[in-house]
Amino acid sequence: MKPVATLTVWRGAPPQEGHYESYPVPFEPGQSVLDGLRHVRAHVDPTLALRYSCINANACKECMVLVDGKTVYGCTTRLEAREMRIEPLRNKDWVRDVVSEIAPPDERLPDHQSA
């Protein structure tokens, strides 16, 4: 039997309440949590919302999530062959699934404005 990592992921979007869903993903040493979440999208459920750009370089800093309650970058946290709990950041507005509003306030779209 190949080892498996089980990602227990916060799902849903406001105004609804969220809930957890678990996804087993094949585990290969060296992979990141982001690798695991992307695997879920491509093989199980494409509606899982994630946020990331650079994937490897750890340059965009868009992939911040809570893993087992700790704030980390999804792309630099190693996937482990056990259950891991993935949630959106608590101190930011929740957008969908594990995505929260992370853009600096003055770089967000204003409601109505001409520049």
Add this chain to the structure above:
Amino acid sequence: MLQEMTRTLQTDVLVIGAGGAGMYAAIEAARRGAQVILADRGLIGRSGATVMAQMTVAAATAEPAADSVENHLADTLRAGRGLCEPELSKLLCEEGLACVREMDAWGVGWARQGEQFSPIMAPGHDRARCVYVDFLNTGPAVSRTLRTQVIRTPGVMRVGDLCLTDVVIEQGRCTGAVGLHLPSGDPIVVQAHAVVLACGGLTRLYARNSASANMGGDAYALALRAGARLIDMEFVQFFPIGHLAPRMIGMDPIMWDPFRYKLGGRLLNGKMEEFTHRYGAVDDGRYTITRDQATYAITKEVEAGRGSPHGGAWLSFAHCSPEQLKEAFGPVIGRLAKNGIDLTKTPIEVAPIAHYHMGGIAVDTAMSTGVPGLYAAGEAVGGANGANRLSGNAITEAFAFGRRAGASAAAYVANVANVASAASAASAASAASAASAASAASVANVAASASGAPEPSAAARALLGTLSPGSLAATVNTAAEIELLQQVMARHVGPFRTGQGLREGLAQIREIAARVRAAPAHRPQAFDPEWIDWLDLRTMTLVAEAVTLAAIERTESRGAHQREDYPGLDDTWLRHLQVRLPGTPAQLTLESIPVASKEAA
């Protein structure tokens, strides 16, 4: 229904993409008096290639040793193997140099020895010409510096998380763009007199790449649908020594290049033998081999059954002491250790990965696409690097072309404003309406002051139809379709091509396109991953087809385009292939056009 949620913004110049090219364009347009919206589908200055660059920026600073723009230009043209548009290459070298100095004044922190820059030697350059920021920090430093400068420049509004999906054309002129605001799922109209396409390249089309998730070729699709032309789409640069194994996190896969610049390093096959000389390229652990030669040598060695375990080559730094490594790369060595890599003990595996796109939007030296009001800059543009790009030239290109595009867009807007204000002055005279003449001073405010919230035009509303729910089959996994497309491109449209493979690839691309033709069945929601994938597939299938069609047509091997069934240069092919998207229903067309000769320059 769509219309109710539609939000409209207005500006003089809309810059799409906030990488090196887009940020420079925004700064320059605003310095010249234009109001600017700088929009990015990710975060400002964080989401494209610029922030990921770890290596160097080429410019003839003539520090510490003599150099000149002419020298830099000669190397650039030589690497481009006859397909550079010489005037664009010249602009890259000349204006790029001015930008590198301006960046220095803005505090980017190019590495220095004493007072002077300490540039390094990179393959294809005839001397040490490539400035950088330690340690592996060029891209982050460049992005941070430009973003700070954008913030300091009055007149630029930054909008992140806004994915523009189509440029609006009315009466043959560009009047803005429409798109999707990702955090809300709302359709957006940006009314602008000029648009700069600075949305980067297309390397996400390939399975193994150095790209971010935002590099699926949006600039090319936006340009094609707006009626602009693309050239040299078949020229995708593969970076020969992309990291292959062991799996490494928090490090960019192209990081071994700076290691080779500073420390040499030996390329070895699966039997631990040096091999590049078998393919006519001497390397000797000094890193003089060019990108296309190294890609060729590694690929052929793997084909011959002499690859490393994961299907690449070994790269060994066993000749370096721990002290040498620490001195050259400081904290990076600790990050490697966390990944279980000790370069003094074990080599790593490398293989070619899609890295940069030489081709792109056809522009003149003002960065005009030929569609009035539509400009392009950065990797999105084709022509400056011909069939192969030198290391370090891409960021220089982003700076130079961004600055030029910003200046041109501002000048164009001022001109439109004059025309508008002349027209409204005339109407003011006849209708004695002083108020309208006064407000015409700033074109951007005309519509707003006339009617409060501006109304999207019919053309903009029609384009927003793309965001209406469709009938995409529930069985289609959009994320899987993207991965499939990437595999098809890697297998059939990679660095080494055959007519048969390319045609097979084309058929498979078209099958994917057919499967995802209809939009998702629901309205776009807040941060809607299926919609984002679907918009990416809309772009990526179109751009993949453009690359493949051009690769089929070019029956020779030149620079980054290598046809195994047509080896060698064929000088009847000293021409560009130009791609357009005319007609209803729109279809890609190919046409071969001459490389601009002196008379055009």
